[in-house]
Amino acid sequence: MRRRKPNKDLSDLLAADIRAGVYSPGSWLKQIDLQRRYDASRSEIRKSLETLFTKRIIRYEPNRGYYVHREDGAATDEIRDIRIMLETSAAEVMVEKVQQDQINGLYTLAQRFVDQIRSDKIMEIYETNIAFHTALLATSGNASLVDLISELRLRTPPAPASQWSSYARIEKSGQEHFAMVDALADKDAARLKAVIRAHIAQSDN
Amino acid sequence: MRRRKPNKDLSDLLAADIRAGVYSPGSWLKQIDLQRRYDASRSEIRKSLETLFTKRIIRYEPNRGYYVHREDGAATDEIRDIRIMLETSAAEVMVEKVQQDQINGLYTLAQRFVDQIRSDKIMEIYETNIAFHTALLATSGNASLVDLISELRLRTPPAPASQWSSYARIEKSGQEHFAMVDALADKDAARLKAVIRAHIAQSDN
DNA sequence: GTGCTCAATATTGGCACCAATTCAGCAAAT
DNA sequence: ATTTGCTGAATTGGTGCCAATATTGAGCAC
Incomplete structure (x- = not known):
């Protein structure tokens, strides 16, 4: 489990990991996994996912979750x-x-x-x-x-x-x-x- | 209490109301008030606020909340x-x-x-x-x-x-x-x- | 009256749990 | 062989509660 620097914004960290290819395109970003990986609270995760969705870095489907954008x-x-x-x-x-x-x-x-x-x-x-x-x-x-x-x-x-x-x-x-x-x-x-x-x-x- | 059309995204509705001047610049967008006004769940409200914050339509201070942007x-x-x-x-x-x-x-x-x-x-x-x-x-x-x-x-x-x-x-x-x-x-x-x-x-x- | 301390109050943010939804697998029927 | 329907598992999303934090106001010393 990776610990995160308190000052660094979680959504930036997540974005960097996505960009670095940690998550393969099309894969689901499961909240529980992210929670464990970044040692963050559920609300923090939800907030960051919503941020990245608004920035169009990831996609979202209701009741299904967020996933890494397939390159278009x-x-x-x-x-x-x-x-x-x-x-x-x-x-x-x-x-x-x-x-x-x-x-x-x-x-x-x-x-x-x-x-x-x-x-x-x-x-x-x-x-x-x-x-x-x-x-x-x-x-x-x-x-x-x-x-x-x-x-x-x-x-x-x-x-x-x-x-x-x-x-x-x-x-x-x-x-x-x-x-x-x-x-x-x-x-x-x-x-x-x-x-x-x-x-x-x-x-x- | 205003009911919201199911199809319309809550953050869009909120943005429209902010734009229409429903909330005066500088005022706090209290989650409980929004919850009542739009008949939405707490998570929906939090999500929409985060969306509008990412879009820079509103501002945010940790542990204080979201507020309407003072014109800059x-x-x-x-x-x-x-x-x-x-x-x-x-x-x-x-x-x-x-x-x-x-x-x-x-x-x-x-x-x-x-x-x-x-x-x-x-x-x-x-x-x-x-x-x-x-x-x-x-x-x-x-x-x-x-x-x-x-x-x-x-x-x-x-x-x-x-x-x-x-x-x-x-x-x-x-x-x-x-x-x-x-x-x-x-x-x-x-x-x-x-x-x-x-x-x-x-x-x- | 002014400034300080501290308690009361209000609000956000985190947590645990439950309901709702989707999906995969499998079995039965055609 | 394909379709249909069911069931269980996995996951998201909602709710209530509580802790953490910030604000307000009252009381008090000076």
Whole structure:
């Protein structure tokens, strides 16, 4: 039985486990099992399941329970298109509002990402990637946007870092990160948009 | 005590009541009161409250409960900007994918809206407005996008139809609806974007 | 009157149990 | 062999109760 850190929200933990593939797609999330696994109360479990259902990370059928979403290609594409719309639109705001210290921070994160590629700590690479994209979006000054994209990212198929397509693709991602920061520093919205679109369309990140 | 239709989801009903101003901003949503008012079980209430919290329609403090969100001007502006990003981006897809029968349907809805302006059934006008915008977005072919915007609309301050700014503004909205359909029929993405941006920026809809 | 302590009160959150529902397996009938 | 119907098991969802927590108000010292 895994003990859970008191501060960490249970629904986040559950979402991370789903994303990590602990529960196979289509399998039922039985409340009793979860209760034991996370050492949580029944109400906590019910609450977390309802949260994840509202966030569309899992599905629900009355009197049957919650189960892990079977990947739906069409919906995944739609979410990806939405992210492209949002992040390319945000690019215009970003070039206007970005501050020099934010650009410096982004360079740092982009560099950390490429530095980590050689190590095979996939989870760390994944997290640095997220951190980069979050910091990039934050330069738009729209906190709600940052939150929204984070949620959308979780709706995406549960098979992220664990099976990143290829080493070459990760390298390319690293380069694209730098390309984004460069375009941002040059305040070249069109170029930034183009890079972001291509980057998300690959949909590894 | 209000009885609830079995088919209607309780959280939607609650959200509608919050939006309609049944609960004043900042007031606590006491579980016992809700239980009585909606003739629901305690678990149903807890579930719905958690749903609305996840959707950011209400707030929550542990051991204190859920309460109606006090309007936050900054966040409202951010959501509005996000909607502008999404709906103007979608405009490009819309002009590509729209079908003739959808254009006809949009004209019908736009006409219904202006027809209803004279009647003072504000709730119906509000619903027609929503129906129009939903149908407009649907022409993008992205169902997830339609859902997402619906959710974003609910996050917006709880004071919508009940106090629509002015009669003149509603008339203007009606005209803008037609302008949108015209631009869409002409497949003029730039014009469509401009109208949508102006329309949402007024943020009455 | 002001500030402090402490008890009374109200509300949420957790728990154990029970009812309701669904499902799998199996047997009987066609 | 397929269908139908039944029964038992597993699971969710509802209920009542109680503990934990927060709020309120009264009493009291100063």
